[in-house]
Structure formats: structure tokens, C-alpha cells
Amino acid sequence: MGAERVIVVGASSGIGAAIAQQLLGEGAKVALLGRRESLLQEVANGAPSGADSAIIRAHDVTDFDSVSPLFDELVGLLGGLDKLIYVSGSMPTIEEHEYSPEKDRQMMEVNVLGAMAWMNPAAAHMEAARAGTIIGVSSIAGERGRRGNPAYCTSKAAMTTYLESLRNRLHRYGVRVVTAKPGFVRTAMTEGMGDLLWIIDAKEAARQILKLGASGRSISRFVPGRWWMVALVIRSIPSWIFRKLNL
Amino acid sequence: MTAMTIQRGTRRVVGGFGRAVASAARFAAPANEEELLSLLGQARAEGLPVALRGAGRSYGDAAMNAAGLILDLSAMNAVLDWNPETGVMVLEGAATIESIWRRALPDGWWPTVVPGTMFPTVAGCVAMNVHGKNHYRVGAFGDQVLELDLLTVEGEKITCGPEVNADVFEAVIGGLGVLGVVTRVTLQLKHVGSGDLEVEALSVPDLDALFNEYERRREEADYLVGWIDCFARGANLGRGVIHRANYVPLERHPAGADSLDPSHQTLPDRFFGVIPRGLMWRLLKPWVNDLGMRLVNASKYWASRLFDRAGTTFKQSHVGFAFLLDYVPRWRDTYGLGGFIQVQPFIPAQTARVAFRELIETCHEHGVIPYLGVFKRHRPDQFVLSHAIDGYSLALDIRVPADGRERVWKLGEALGDVVVRHGGRIYFAKDALANAGQIEACYGPDRIERFLAMKERLDPNGLLSSELSRRVLPQLPVVGTSTP
Ligand SMILES: Cc1cc2nc3c(=O)[nH]c(=O)nc-3n(C[C@H](O)[C@H](O)[C@H](O)COP(=O)(O)OP(=O)(O)OC[C@H]3O[C@@H](n4cnc5c(N)ncnc54)[C@H](O)[C@@H]3O)c2cc1C
Ligand SMILES: NC(=O)c1ccc[n+]([C@@H]2O[C@H](COP(=O)([O-])OP(=O)(O)OC[C@H]3O[C@@H](n4cnc5c(N)ncnc54)[C@H](OP(=O)(O)O)[C@@H]3O)[C@@H](O)[C@H]2O)c1
Numbered sequence: 001m002g003a004e005r006v007i008v009v010g011a012s013s014g015i016g017a018a019i020a021q022q023l024l025g026e027g028a029k030v031a032l033l034g035r036r037e038s039l040l041q042e043v044a045n046g047a048p049s050g051a052d053s054a055i056i057r058a059h060d061v062t063d064f065d066s067v068s069p070l071f072d073e074l075v076g077l078l079g080g081l082d083k084l085i086y087v088s089g090s091m092p093t094i095e096e097h098e099y100s101p102e103k104d105r106q107m108m109e110v111n112v113l114g115a116m117a118w119m120n121p122a123a124a125h126m127e128a129a130r131a132g133t134i135i136g137v138s139s140i141a142g143e144r145g146r147r148g149n150p151a152y153c154t155s156k157a158a159m160t161t162y163l164e165s166l167r168n169r170l171h172r173y174g175v176r177v178v179t180a181k182p183g184f185v186r187t188a189m190t191e192g193m194g195d196l197l198w199i200i201d202a203k204e205a206a207r208q209i210l211k212l213g214a215s216g217r218s219i220s221r222f223v224p225g226r227w228w229m230v231a232l233v234i235r236s237i238p239s240w241i242f243r244k245l246n247l
Numbered sequence: 248m249t250a251m252t253i254q255r256g257t258r259r260v261v262g263g264f265g266r267a268v269a270s271a272a273r274f275a276a277p278a279n280e281e282e283l284l285s286l287l288g289q290a291r292a293e294g295l296p297v298a299l300r301g302a303g304r305s306y307g308d309a310a311m312n313a314a315g316l317i318l319d320l321s322a323m324n325a326v327l328d329w330n331p332e333t334g335v336m337v338l339e340g341a342a343t344i345e346s347i348w349r350r351a352l353p354d355g356w357w358p359t360v361v362p363g364t365m366f367p368t369v370a371g372c373v374a375m376n377v378h379g380k381n382h383y384r385v386g387a388f389g390d391q392v393l394e395l396d397l398l399t400v401e402g403e404k405i406t407c408g409p410e411v412n413a414d415v416f417e418a419v420i421g422g423l424g425v426l427g428v429v430t431r432v433t434l435q436l437k438h439v440g441s442g443d444l445e446v447e448a449l450s451v452p453d454l455d456a457l458f459n460e461y462e463r464r465r466e467e468a469d470y471l472v473g474w475i476d477c478f479a480r481g482a483n484l485g486r487g488v489i490h491r492a493n494y495v496p497l498e499r500h501p502a503g504a505d506s507l508d509p510s511h512q513t514l515p516d517r518f519f520g521v522i523p524r525g526l527m528w529r530l531l532k533p534w535v536n537d538l539g540m541r542l543v544n545a546s547k548y549w550a551s552r553l554f555d556r557a558g559t560t561f562k563q564s565h566v567g568f569a570f571l572l573d574y575v576p577r578w579r580d581t582y583g584l585g586g587f588i589q590v591q592p593f594i595p596a597q598t599a600r601v602a603f604r605e606l607i608e609t610c611h612e613h614g615v616i617p618y619l620g621v622f623k624r625h626r627p628d629q630f631v632l633s634h635a636i637d638g639y640s641l642a643l644d645i646r647v648p649a650d651g652r653e654r655v656w657k658l659g660e661a662l663g664d665v666v667v668r669h670g671g672r673i674y675f676a677k678d679a680l681a682n683a684g685q686i687e688a689c690y691g692p693d694r695i696e697r698f699l700a701m702k703e704r705l706d707p708n709g710l711l712s713s714e715l716s717r718r719v720l721p722q723l724p725v726v727g728t729s730t731p
Contacts, residue, residue, distance in 0.1 A: 064256075065255060065256075067256070068255055068256045068258075072314055117256070120256065120258070121256070121258060121271070124259070124260050124271035125271050127260045127269070127271070128260045128262070128269040128270045128271050128313075130269075130584055130585070130649065172584075173584070174584050174649065
């Protein structure tokens with residue numbers, strides 16, 4: 001079997017960067033996408049080996065019309081596609097008294113519509129090939145509508161549901177869809193938030209997410225797995241109590 | 248009317264009938280000629296290759312177009328005119344074989360040439376010059392076409408037939424849908440008397456017997472087809488069953504004109520009175536593997552051996568005889584995720600006996616046994632890329648296990664080599680694997696030159712192409728690529 005061919009959307013920092021580096025280290029051919037091209041180049045150079053097998057493209061996922069031709073170009077350059085990993089995400093801070101349709105829209109566009117823009121062509125390609133894996137990095141934040149950042153929770157709930165539908169849609173064609181729902185990960189997104197429960201570094205998150213992707217199973221999992229207990233508790237708190245908590 | 252536009256992002260996965268090959272393409276389904284022309288114009292402006300699609304009943308990649316645009320023409324499907332006196336029917340390109348017989352049979356007529364399923368469109372049948380179980384007698388589909396309209400990519404309409412614009416006609420029949428859009432077809436139907444056929448079934452113990460018994464019946468048969476158990480080898484190789492069918496004149500049919508009613512043609516909704524048709528494929532699925540199909544094939548042969556007697560006949564409706572598989576909805580799904588391919592080598596009469604033995608042996612050597620083998624006799628015609636030759640064909644249904652694709656692809660190549668070695672032809676409607684070299688060897692440089700010249704005349708920029716045409720005739724120009 002030849003080298004694995006992967007597209008990583010959102011590979012310039014944090015979890016996506018760690019995913020791309022691990023894949024390059026394992027000998028995969030990887031296309032790295034994100035807006036900050038110089039960072040993508042650094043990520044590829046920082047890989048233990050195989051920056052040569054990296055394809056770098058500056059890309060803003062909210063430029064929806066560009067996705068379809070870029071997808072075709074990358075699949076051509078990679079010589080096929082085994083995995084699409086969508087990591088791009090946005091979580092601007094929403095202050096206590098702030099109500100911002102602009103920020104909300106940005107989250108929906110990056111976290112949801114961008115994911116759909118990439119997963120549609122990937123799904124079509126993989127259904128036709130009767131093989132392939134789509135991995136979406138969602139979040140435990142999608143399990144419940146918390147007061148802190150309504151649009152972020154909404155966007156991750158939407159992504160989780162979208163991935164579930166896609167998994168059900170593609171199962172009969174031999175295509176796997178993996179939903180990875182991290183808890184806290186030490187990245188730019190969580191910087192300055194202080195001590196966070198069960199926090200892991202990006203490299204560890206990447207390792208666990210890629211393990212789910214390589215399991216050959218079509219599944220939805222928390223990262224690390226033990227977050228399922230927290231999710232269970234959070235989901236079972238009655239609404240009239242939940243609104244009084246500072247979760 | 249709002250103009251129809253080609254969506255930028257939307258893709259649709261479109262496959263061959265055998266489900267072993269599929270690809271994602273852009274997709275549009277025009278409702279009329281105006282929309283069709285507008286879409287062709289947009290594709291040209293974008294430099295987007297366009298493939299035409301009828302009912303998608305070709306087994307391979309004939310109506311597929313990875314990353315290009317598929318124009319699904321199935322909405323342009325009207326029966327335009329029917330004359331029960333002369334048996335002449337005028338149809339839009341995407342009218343189906345089913346719509347022909349439903350209209351004509353009550354008047355005692357039946358399409359002269361039909362493939363083994365009634366869902367294909369007449370334009371699809373034109374593009375592949377399809378044949379039936381009476382090919383040796385009445386010719387292929389092109390021989391029953393009196394006239395057709397071809398809409399070129401520039402919007403010019405060319406009416407052609409055996410006498411008018413015959414050079415265009417001869418290239419468009421069997422033209423793989425890359426010369427223009429067939430928008431109207433005039434067909435000569437056949438007067439059949441009653442709604443039933445008289446069928447004789449006869450088992451044959453080996454390949455020689457198959458050829459001999461087949462030839463013995465050919466003169467008097469209206470339809471003649473052989474089925475082969477491809478699992479049998481050695482002295483039993485080629486064992487199978489021959490079905491001969493003849494028209495029954497109306498006067499000789501006890502039900503008379505009632506037999507012509509479409510309700511008499513359709514098969515019951517339940518098998519054996521209990522199993523709903525829609526569920527049948529699920530019951531068959533567990534059998535569609537090497538062991539199961541070995542048993543099914545052997546049982547079919549032995550049942551015929553024990554119960555069928557030469558000379559005794561039974562009645563079967565036209566639909567029942569011609570389109571039996573259509574009555575098991577989703578039967579192709581029994582082949583599972585990997586799907587199946589069909590190949591149909593055409594071999595000249597002189598060497599067919601040797602070649603068919605080689606074909607079946609080659610399958611066994613590759614460890615891939617076809618689950619169905621169908622044997623027919625053919626005759627040549629004047630169409631440029633026609634597969635029709637003076638000889639025999641052997642259609643083989645070959646399962647593609649999800650993990651055994653490479654093995655099947657290797658076998659496909661080997662079978663193609665056998666065809667080339669015997670001076671035969673590979674049939675495009677069934678093909679997914681042949682390479683350009685094999686096609687050039689089968690069809691010869693003269694025919695290919697003639698076809699290229701017609702392409703140069705009708706579509707010089709290569710707006711129309713398909714995965715099939717690009718694979719087997721890479722010489723054809725393709726829009727958006729610099730070197731033809
Ligand atoms: C169960 C089964 C049994 C079959 N038995 C036989 C048989 O006995 N004999 C035989 O010869 N074939 C047989 N076939 C094959 C089938 O008849 C041909 O593949 C036929 O071409 C299918 O027609 P379609 O409308 O589905 O066309 P598609 O498969 O959609 O397309 C076929 C070709 O037609 C072109 N095309 C479609 N519409 C137009 C148009 N309007 N203008 C110009 N080109 C067009 C396409 O570009 C393509 O090249 C069988 C197929 C099946 C599934
Ligand atoms: N950190 C956590 O605790 C945590 C927990 C659960 C889930 N997650 C999820 O994990 C994913 C990765 O986040 P992270 O923690 O690694 O944060 P990060 O370091 O900020 O990474 C975010 C990534 O998204 C990309 N991105 C953002 N906007 C984009 C746009 N418009 N177009 C293209 N790419 C864009 C960024 O690339 P550019 O800026 O270069 O474009 C960057 O590569 C996100 O989906 C996040 O929601 C994180």
C-alpha cells in the first residue's frame with residue numbers, strides 16, 4: 001500500500017498542527033490548510049521527517065466558493081484521498097454583557113459551514129471510492145447550551161449532528177466518519193483560561209484523535225475518553241438548575 | 248422561465264449499473280432543449296467536459312464523468328408519434344424501451360431490438376447500438392432506426408438516417424454519446440401477432456453441444472440465447488441451457504388479443520405467491536458468493552437436464568422472456584459493496600469455440616469465476632464503432648469482492664487480450680477495464696480514424712466526453728485539456 005493521503009483543514013496551529021506533524025512523521029502525504037501560510041510552512045518543517053510530502057495552501061474556509069476547485073486540485077496532487085480531517089475552529093471570547101452577531105456568524109461560518117463545504121466533496125469522493133475516513137474535530141461544548149458562548153456551543157452541536165448524519169449516510173458505502181470531541185486542550189484557544197480540568201497538550205490530543213481515525217470504526221468519542229462521564233452528568237442536569245450554574 | 252445554471256459545488260456520485268465503478272461529478276437534468284442548450288453553453292464557457300446520461304444502464308463508465316458535468320437527459324422522454332398501421336414510432340431521446348412496448352403491444356407490435364432490460368433510453372441504445380437475443384436475425388438497434396435528430400454542441404440540428412447524412416448516422420449509432428445529443432429517434436417496430444412467445448428449453452452438456460444445438464435451431468428461431476454454467480470445467484466446460492423462442496400468431500393464441508394487454512405481460516407481485524418482489528434480492532444475497540453460485544448454477548443445469556425435453560415448449564410473455572431480471576428489483580445489490588462488472592467479448596465465428604474455452608479457463612486461472620454466462624450469435628453492420636461482428640459473444644457477470652478488486656481488474660485485462668488475439672471486439676456498454684491499445688487492436692485504425700474525423704467535424708473542441716471515451720479513445724479532443 002502507498003503512503004496515506006490526507007487533507008488537514010486548520011493545520012497551522014494547535015491540534016491541527018500536531019495532527020499534521022504526526023501524519024508527516026508517519027510517512028503520509030499531507031495537504032496542510034489554514035490562513036497563516038508561514039505557520040503552515042513551520043509546521044511542515046517541524047515534522048520529524050517528510051516536509052517534502054507536505055502540500056501547503058493558504059486557505060480561508062469561509063471563502064466557500066474556493067473549496068470545490070481546491071479540493072479537486074489537492075486530490076489530484078495527492079493522487080487520491082484516504083482521509084479528510086477538519087480541525088478549523090474559531091472561539092472568540094464573548095464578554096458577560098456582549099451580544100455580537102458578527103462573532104456568532106464567524107463561529108458558524110468557520111465551525112459549521114466551512115466543515116460542510118469540505119465534507120461534501122470529500123463524502124462524494126469517498127462514496128464513489130467505497131473507502132475513506134472523514135474526521136471532524138467537534139467539542140464537548142456541543143453537548144449542552146452553556147451560558148458562556150452560545151454560538152460556540154451551537155456550532156459544535158451542529159457539527160456533531162452533521163457528522164452523525166454523515167456517518168449514517170456513508171456507512172453503507174464503506175466510508176467511516178469519526179467525531180472527535182475534545183475536552184480541554186492546551187492551545188491558543190485555551191490560553192489564559194487558567195487551570196482547566198483534565199487538560200492535555202495538543203500532541204496528545206492529536207495522537208488520540210488519529211488513533212480513533214485509524215481504528216477502522218465509524219464512531220463518536222470524547223478526547224480523552226473519560227470525558228463521557230462529565231458529558232453524562234452535564235446532560236442530565238435539569239434546565240432549571242443548569243441556568244443557575246456558571247458552567 | 249428562469250435559466251437553469253450549473254451549480255458550482257454540488258456533486259453527485261454516479262456509477263455504472265454494476266456498481267463496481269463510480270465517481271463524483273457535477274450534475275444537471277435539463278427538462279427541455281432550451282435548458283439543454285443553455286447548460287451546454289455554460290459548460291463550454293467554463294471549459295467543463297460534459298457527459299450525456301440516459302437511464303444509466305451501461306455496466307461500466309459510459310455515462311460517468313469524474314469532475315466534469317453529467318447531463319441527465321431522462322426528463323426528455325416523450326413518445327411523440329405512433330402509427331399502428333406501419334409500426335413506426337417517433338420518440339424523444341430519453342423515451343425508454345418500456346414506453347415503446349407499453350404503447351405498441353396492444354396494437355400487436357414489439358420493438359424489433361431490445362436489450363435484456365426495459366429501462367434503457369432509446370438514445371442510450373443508439374449510442375451503444377445495443378443488440379438483442381435476435382441479433383443474428385434482425386441486426387442491432389441501429390438497423391431499426393429509420394431516422395434520428397442529432398443536436399450538436401453548437402446547437403445545430405442534423406437529421407440523419409441510412410439515406411440522409413448517412414456518414415453522420417453511421418458514426419452516431421454506436422457513437423458513445425460524444426458526437427452530439429440524440430433528441431429524436433424514429434423506429435421501425437416489428438409485428439408480433441400475440442403477446443406470448445413459444446419457448447423451448449434444452450440442456451447441453453458441453454461447449455461443443457452448445458454450439459451445435461444453437462446452430463441447429465438458428466434458422467427457425469425468432470430468438471435464441473444460451474446460458475452457461477461457468478463453474479463447470481474439463482469435459483463439462485460450457486454446459487448450459489439454450490432457450491429458443493418463436494412468435495405465436497394471434498389466431499393460434501387461446502387468449503387472442505387479450506394476450507396483448509400490458510397486464511398480461513407483467514409478472515406477479517409475489518414470487519411463489521408469497522415473497523414480495525421487493526424483498527427477493529435480500530433472499531438471494533446470501534447465495535451470491537462462490538459456493539452459493541456454484542450450487543445455483545449446477546442446480547439450474549441439472550433441473551433443465553432432468554425436466555426439459557427438446558421439442559416441448561411452454562408459453563412466456565414477451566416481457567417475461569426479454570426482461571426477466573427487471574422483475575427482481577435491486578438484484579444488483581445482491582453483489583454487495585464491491586458490485587460487479589460485466590464483460591462481453593465478441594469473437595469471430597471461426598474461432599469462437601476455441602476462444603470461449605480460453606475465456607472461461609482464463610477466469611478459472613485467475614480464481615475468479617463468473618456467476619452468469621450468456622451466449623449469443625451476432626451479425627455485422629455498417630456502423631463505425633459497432634461491436635457487431637459475424638460471430639458469437641459471451642457475456643460474463645463477475646463479482647468484484649470489496650477486497651479483491653485488483654484480481655478482477657487483472658482478469659479483465661487478460662480477457663481483453665484473448666479478444667484481441669482472436670480478432671474480436673470489446674463491447675463498450677459492458678466495459679469498464681479495456682485499455683486504449685486493446686480497443687485500437689479490436690476496432691482497427693481505419694474505423695477509429697473515421698470516428699475521429701466525425702468528432703472533428705461535429706465537436707472539434709471536445710465538449711462531449713465520458714470516462715469511457717477518455718479511457719478507450721484518448722485520441723479524442725477533450726475540452727479544458729491542451730493535448731488531445
Ligand atoms: C440488466 C441489463 C441487461 C442488458 N442487456 C443488454 C443486452 O442484451 N444487449 C445490449 O446490447 N445491451 C444490454 N445492456 C446494456 C444497455 O442496453 C446499454 O448500456 C444501453 O446503452 C443503456 O442505455 P441507457 O439509456 O441506460 O444509457 P446510459 O447507460 O445512461 O448511457 C449509455 C451511452 O449513451 C449515451 N447517451 C445517453 N443519452 C444520450 C443522448 N440523448 N444522446 C446521445 N448519447 C446519449 C451516453 O453518453 C453513454 O455513452 C443491458 C444492461 C442491463 C443493466
Ligand atoms: N483547545 C481546546 O480546548 C479545544 C477543545 C475542544 C475542541 N477544540 C476544537 O479543536 C479545533 C482546533 O482548535 P485548537 O485548540 O487547536 O485552536 P487553534 O490553535 O486556535 O487552532 C485553530 C485552527 O483553526 C484554523 N482556522 C480558524 N479560522 C479559520 C479560517 N477562517 N479558515 C481556515 N482555518 C481557520 C486556524 O488556522 P488559521 O488561523 O491559520 O486560519 C487554526 O489552524 C477547533 O475546532 C476547536 O473548536 C479545541
